[in-house]
Amino acid sequence: MAVNGTKVAIGFIVAGVLMVLLGTLMCFVVPLIIDDQVVKNTVIDPKNELTYTMWKDIPVPFFMSVYFFNVLNPAEILKGEKPMVEQRGPYVYRKHCQKDNITFHPNDTVSYLEYRQYYFEPSMSVGNESDVVTIPNMLVLGAAVMLENLPYVVRLFISATFKSFKEGPFLTKTVGELMWGYDSELVDFLNQYVPGMLPSTGKFGLFTEFNNSNTGLFTVFTGKDNIRKVHEVDSWNGLTELTYWRTPQANMINGTAGQMWPPFMTKESTLPFYSPDACRSMELVYQRPGEMLGIPLYRYVAPKTLFANGTDYAPNEGFCPCRQSGLLNVSTCRHNSPVFISHPHFFNADPVLLDYVQGLHPSEEQHGLFIDIHPQTGVPLNVSIRLQLNLYMKKVSGITETGKISEVVMPMIWFEESGYIDGPILDTFRTNLVVLPAAMECIQYTLIGLGLATILIAALVYHRVKVKLPHRIHSSMSSCGLTACSMLYLFMLCPARMEEKQQERVH
Structure with missing residues (x-):
């Protein structure tokens, strides 16, 4: 029995x-297997049916929420008074994106056109597209700044042209018209006689060129040769x-197209990403860790230097001519129109910008x-x-429509493009x-813990068996030794007694 106990232990x-x-092997092997699967599923490859389909036709619902800055005192602004605005909205549009003309190249890149369409969502909006708002007229006030260096006589002619087409310094239109375009005789005239001056050849609107359009021909790396370059724009x-x-x-042109980034981030x-709408590359920085329904995440935000001017942040000198920090001059890629991009409500911008306009209340949470x-x-x-769209406007002599407008960067609209993973996609993501x-x-640490416990218990059992065995052997040997001595004594004693008996008989 003792021998069997030892074998069992x-x-x-x-x-x-x-x-x-x-368990220890799993600690090293399982992460490698997971990373290998991440690499395989991250590469842009039609063989990865699920991930390729997600990349081609983004299944995550995206929404664009638009807020208008309704001008409350247009007549006073023309007299040189400070503009007063009130925020109206949001007017929410569901955004659908789909990649087309997908072509793979021998150098491990793929090119595509991504088309976007917007659909109004009344249930998510505060108001309807029929709501009427008043904003600065870009065709008049923007053109005035663009043409201020022309001869005075030409400026007078331009002002007369505005009057003949009944174009004033401010527009009062419906949200739908301002977003997707309205009929304008001036636009028709300019497209006929000055082709290429305006971005649109049809109706004029703030987002006319966005709907049913593409963002340009992107060529990005597939990650097949180097996963660290996947989605990076070539x-x-x-x-x-x-x-x-x-x-x-x-x-x-740095980073990705702004939809996905390479794996294994720290x-x-x-x-980094390139934005055709902002006409430049931008870069967000790590802020803090977080969690979404049990999924770990890193939050990245815009640094305060993103739209800083060249004086406050020297590397941004290339984006000048600059005004106050917090404004990006995009006139060079917007037909020289005096348009500036900023964070909504001039968040993270020079505080002086808030002094020029009443009705702005920036906050990090909202903007x-x-x-x-x-x-x-x-x-x-x-x-x-x-992001916020602003128009630089001022008084321009000869163009009477500008009146006595004080020099100001005027907010017109701001919009938020948002989306989050939800539903079956999120469930699959969380499961995998x-x-x-x-x-x-859990399994690997359970194996290690159970293995250590088994070794400890078995070692104790083995020790107890080994301790008891010598005691039993000693006891048996003592008994056997006593019997053997007795037999030896009898064996030695008996012949002696027999010899004595024999001698007695002789005598």
Whole structure:
């Protein structure tokens, strides 16, 4: 029985050692397997049916929420008084994106056109597209600034042209007209006699060129050769650098197309991307870790230097001519129109801009932009990109429509493009990247713990068996020894007694 107990204890010790080794091996192997699967599923490849379909036709619902700055005192503004505005909205549009003309190239890149369409969502909006708002007339006040250096006589002629087409300094139109275009005799005249001056050849609206359009021909790396370059832009419309800006650094096309980033991000990683709408590359920086329904994430935000002027942040000198910090001059890529981009309500901008306009109340929660990224895959989980469109306006002599307008950067609208992973996609994401790895981690540590416990218990049993065995052997040997001595005594004694008996008989 003692021998069997020893064998059983040794068997359990061996089993425990094997469990510890298996659990330890899983600690190293499982992360490698998961990373390998991440790499395989991140590469842009039609063979990855699920991920390729998601990349081609983004299934995540995206929305564009538009807020108008309704002008309350247009007549007073023309007299030189400070503008007063009230925010109206949001007017929410569902955004649908679809990639087309997808072409793979031998150098591990793929090119595509991404088309976008917008559909009004009344249930999510505060108001309807039939709501009427008043905003500055870009055709008049924008053109006035663009043409202020022309001879005075020409400016008088331009002013007369505005009057003949009944174009005033402010527009009072419906939201739908301002968004997607309205009929304008002046627009028709300019398109006929000055073709190319305006971005649109039909109706004129703030988002006319956005709807049913594409963002340009992107060529990005598939990641097949180097996963660290997946989604990175190789060229845009055949260009590897821009021509809008004053320095090579400002003209660089950096990062991705702004939808996904390479996997295996760290807190030192940044989110660079190229935005055709902003006419430049931008870069977000890490702010803090977080969690979304159990999925770990990193939040990235715009640094305060994103729209800083060249005086406050020297690398931005290439985006000048600049005004106050917080304004990006995009006139060079917007037909020289005096248009500026900023954060909504001039958030993170020079405070003096708030002094020029009444009715603005910036806050990070409502007006800061952010992207929440799953760092292991580079997939955005929650996105909110917020930008504001502003018009620089001033009095221009000879163009009477400008009246006595004080020099001001006037907010017109701001919009938020947002989306987050939800539904079956989120469930699949959480299962594959959270639940399964957590289960595997639990199994590996359970194996290690169970193995160590088995080894400890088996070792104790083995020790007890080994301790009892010598005692039993000693007891048996004592008994056997006593019997043997007795037999030896009798064996030695008996012949002596027999010999004595024999001698007695003789005598």
